[in-house]
Amino acid sequence: MKYLDWLKDASQLAQEMQVPLNLHLAESYKQAEEQPTQAMELAGSFSNVLLLNHVIHLNNEEIAKIAKPDVGISHNPVSNMRLASGIFPFAKMKNAGIKMGLGLDLGVNDTSDFFANMKVAVGLQRVTTLDQNASPTVEEVLRMATLGGAEVLNMQERIGSLTPGKSADLLTLNPQKVHFAPLWDWLSQLVFNARPGDVGYVFVDSKALKAEGKVLNIDEEELLTEVQQASDRIQKFLHTRSRNQDTVM
Numbered sequence: 001m002k003y004l005d006w007l008k009d010a011s012q013l014a015q016e017m018q019v020p021l022n023l024h025l026a027e028s029y030k031q032a033e034e035q036p037t038q039a040m041e042l043a044g045s046f047s048n049v050l051l052l053n054h055v056i057h058l059n060n061e062e063i064a065k066i067a068k069p070d071v072g073i074s075h076n077p078v079s080n081m082r083l084a085s086g087i088f089p090f091a092k093m094k095n096a097g098i099k100m101g102l103g104l105d106l107g108v109n110d111t112s113d114f115f116a117n118m119k120v121a122v123g124l125q126r127v128t129t130l131d132q133n134a135s136p137t138v139e140e141v142l143r144m145a146t147l148g149g150a151e152v153l154n155m156q157e158r159i160g161s162l163t164p165g166k167s168a169d170l171l172t173l174n175p176q177k178v179h180f181a182p183l184w185d186w187l188s189q190l191v192f193n194a195r196p197g198d199v200g201y202v203f204v205d206s207k208a209l210k211a212e213g214k215v216l217n218i219d220e221e222e223l224l225t226e227v228q229q230a231s232d233r234i235q236k237f238l239h240t241r242s243r244n245q246d247t248v249m
Helices: 004-017 029-033 034-043 060-066 077-083 090-095 114-129 137-152 184-191 220-248
Strands: 020-026 050-054 071-073 099-102 170-175 199-206 206-211
Touching: 004 034, 020 090, 034 060, 060 090, 071 137, 077 114, 090 099, 090 114, 099 114, 099 137, 114 137, 114 184, 137 184, 206 220
Parallel strands: 020 050, 050 071, 071 099
Antiparallel strands: 170 199, 199 206
16 A cells, blocks of 8 residues: 555545545556455545546455445446457446546547547447447437536536436537448447547537537647647657666666
């Protein structure tokens, strides 16, 4: 439990600021061996509203410990697959009644394609169970991508569905694409066929952020240039630090 001290500090700070505590939990076997839920108990973390990311390698007893009303899980299937972290035990979490949403845990090699994230979330469970009806179903994964995520963030009264009184958050898709044809099962095709390029309009709280396929009020070329420059600086720093450490050794 080498991280117990900082976990205590983080838990206390989150309580003082009255904000959720966001933790990456049991993403790998190595992390699971550190008995993370026991550390959370000792650190007082369960007094917080918790957003837990990954949560792959927990046993049944540990899952029971996190099955609390103020705990939500961000499931990151694309990231888990890329990093060889393992496969999220969706059925166990569902049976425990834990709130779940989808996350990207975006890294350099991950995709920001949320449609792919939904597809992978379904596919990983099917290929593991050899069951086409395994959870999450198409309906369940679409809910995770919308209202489920809002519930995990405790924002379900404000966002997550087109309901009177909530923010008007929505996007429109153009299904008149070869990869979408023929139109047959709208719900399944939304999850398995849709791509970011199909998104024509995006509205957040009724304000248009994308129209006719183009992002508004942002110079995309300038943004991409700034992102690449930042990435180059980080890579240069890491390379320099690694070289200096090798020299010392």
